[in-house]
Amino acid sequence: MSTQSVVNAIHVIEAISTLQPVGLSDLARTLEQPKATVLRALRTLEELGWVEQGEAPAAHWSLTYHAYAVAARTGMRQNIRDLAIAPMSALQEESSETIHLCVPDGRNMVVVERLDSSHTLRAFLALGTTLQMHASGTGLAFLAASNPEFVDDYLSGPLDARTARSLTSPAKIRDELQAIRERGYSINVDGRSEGITSLGAAICDHSGTPIGSVSISGPTSRITESHFNDFGKSLVRTARMITNRLSGTR
Known part of the structure; x- marks a missing residue:
């Protein structure tokens, strides 16, 4: 060239x-x-x-989502982190659990930032870890916010199980995506790692296109159903704050 x-x-x-x-x-x-x-x-x-x-x-x-992911892992990553770190820090302090920031790359989500819980028993994903969308809280939230064509294309590909509780049926995944759209956040109990629960919410650009997700993750024994509603509301608020910061709105 x-x-x-x-x-x-x-x-x-x-x-x-x-x-x-x-x-x-x-x-x-x-x-x-x-x-x-x-x-x-x-x-x-x-x-x-x-x-x-x-x-x-x-x-x-x-x-493409690949373009967003490449940018997020290089120069744009610092910008996203700079804009997301304050809302993420507030969410980590409020929830006392691990907070992950992920962006898409092909069929996966990539961890580009993490704020650790102070608990000895906690969720941990190294920066750069790839997560299957259908088996992760961030990925399910991202899919729920994506256009129908992207979802159809994703569900036509391999849907491997990470654990016994991973969603692998296209029909069940579609039902779950609709539930996520209605409640505003994903709930992934033991779907990627046994003993870990993750709640996720999508981050969008100015046009409403999802460009990433933020999540609360921790031991399933500690993030129980009684926490879902409060954590979910906080998570949606945090994702919206990051979205607004990225688009330059309030």
């Missing part, structure tokens, strides 16, 4: 991040580039997993 091609690709990514979903004509007009030049960059970026094209007739272009 020539230097100019790299420059064009970067400009395309930057424009899509601001305008998405955006059509080829509008993108070319914004970049003041021929459609053919922009389309070549789009096809290369699509092949590498950075952008995706919607269905006809609009066929608009958007950044």
